[in-house]
Amino acid sequence: MAKSMALNSAAGLSGMLKSGHRHMEGVDGVTLRNIEAAKGLSSIVASSLGPNGMNKLVVNHLGKIIVTSDCATIVKELEIEHPAARMLQLAAEMQDSECGDGTNLTVSFAGELLKETEELLRMGLHTSEIIQGYKKAGDYLQKVLPSLVVSQVTDPRKKDELVRICKPVLAAKQAGSEDILAPLVAEACLGTMNPNGKPKVHTDGVRVAKILGGNVGQSQVILGMVLLRGAETTLTHVESARITVFGCGIEAASTEAKGTVLMKDANDLMSYNKSEEAKMDEIVKSISETGTKVIVCGGSVSEMALHFIEKYKMMCIKVASKWDLRRLCSATNSTALVRLGPATSDEIGFCDDVRVKEIGGKFVTVFSQGASAKDGCRIATVLLRASTSSVLNDLERAVDDGVAACRIACKDSRLVPGAGATEMELALQIRQFGDTSPGLDQYAIRSFGKALEFVPRTLAQNSGQEQTDVLAALGAAHANGEKTAGVDVSGGNNGVCLTGDNLIDLYSTKSSAFRLAVDAALTVLRVDQIIMSKAAGGGKTMQ
DSSP: OTTTTOOOOOSGGGGTSOTTOEEEEHIIIIIHHHHHHHHHHHHHHHTTOSTTOOOEEEEOTTOOEEEEOOHHHHHHHSOOOOHHHHHHHHHHHHHHHHTSSOHHHHHHHHHHHHHHHHHHHHHTOOHHHHHHHHHHHHHHHHHHGGGGOOEEOSOTTSHHHHHHHHHHHHHHHSTTOHHHHHHHHHHHHHHHSOSSSSOOOOGGGEEEEEEEBSOGGGOEEESEEEESSOOSSSOOEEEEEEEEEESSOBSOOOOSSOOOOOOOSHHHHHHTTHHHHHHHHHHHHHHHHTTOOEEEESSOBOHHHHHHHHHTTOEEEEOOOHHHHHHHHHHHTOOEESSSSOOOTTTOEEEEEEEEEEETTEEEEEEEOOTTOOTTOOOEEEEEEESSHHHHHHHHHHHHHHHHHHHHHHHOOEEEETTTHHHHHHHHHHHHHHHTOOSTHHHHHHHHHHHHTHHHHHHHHHTTSOHHHHHHHHHHHHHTTOTTEEEOTTOOGGGEEEOTTTSEEEHHHHHHHHHHHHHHHHHHHTOOEEEEOOOGGGOOOOO
């Protein structure tokens, strides 16, 4: 006992902590190792930047196979243990939740800043001087960025404007399919938009339904909610439907205790279920008397209940997903009941049209809401078709990003040039700012400007062009005052094109991505010691 309670007599930090801990400090032990980890993560996602970006095949811990070029999905599915790389992952998740796009820019730019930091450290600059320079450059970037705005969204209620907004976002995720998907996303967003007041896109109101088979061109938008199953009853179409939603199943209650019934003659057998039938008949009749024409339940429906539902000419739909049930309640302004019985007038929902359709050989139930839908109850469904489940899942992620872009455009309508034009112009102006700055932090400011060139360089590299030639031509164009000159991924005109009205990015997305990337890089650089206790259960620690 005395031996086990003996104090650790080692000097310094090792004497204070339990055995099995790890402690690293110094530039070589901490800063450079953190930079290497961040560079490793950014190099993974950099090749997925732009319309010619490559896909990643990720197999997660559950064995699920994910094929995507979406940076948010890639970093989310990677089981990252290194704390520095985790900071970049958290920055990407924050960018995805705020804007829905620009996650690759966030991770790649933070990694590029840390890569430039490595060179500055080897030159002899102190970490505090680099941090100060990066902070000045980041503040200057946010000051210059509004001057690069080229246009604004004039009216978010116009379909053409929303198509122009979401097409570049969709092209980065699904190159070649953006002309098909952009009108669908715009139509779905308009279907959920409030008719009065300031335009606002309800992202929760845009749902994606996936049906395997066919091709992307067969995708469509349905103004309403789509359930991927048919009705349980023979009645498959109801107009101006009053809807009662049950969170439970529709079946007779039974006791947990098992009993034995002794039957003496045929009359006993015939009268055995009569009371149960009478009770179910009474329940279904009381539901029908409230004016209900459609019953939606979240559990099983007994054959007896189905018989009486048919008798009273009602439509019954079974919804297995609790999430879909909640969404349906929101769309129809109804309340899910946990008791089996008639609903009050406040609990009953309404839908203009409920019908079963056959799409791609699969029966689906469509709840269509017209002008009678209340604010917050408007739902639009993008029905996607594709040949494989991997393509369907990637299309869904692209649609989600497009909807998020439309949501941001309603809040901040400013647009900046895309195709790397914004980054190239910022790099030029920040370098000029660095030349006028006194002190050693000017080297960090110039490196910040150099790091911004990774966007046009990566776009050129991913499209198979010679990145040095493209950057030289692009730099010359911006030096001549062509602020909207970007990378032509098709390879024409020395890889340089004027972005015009079609190759644009949202100002808010760019601003947020740069801010989060700089914050993540500075957070990594401010770490001078790493202290890790022994992993619980003897698990592996960071190498």
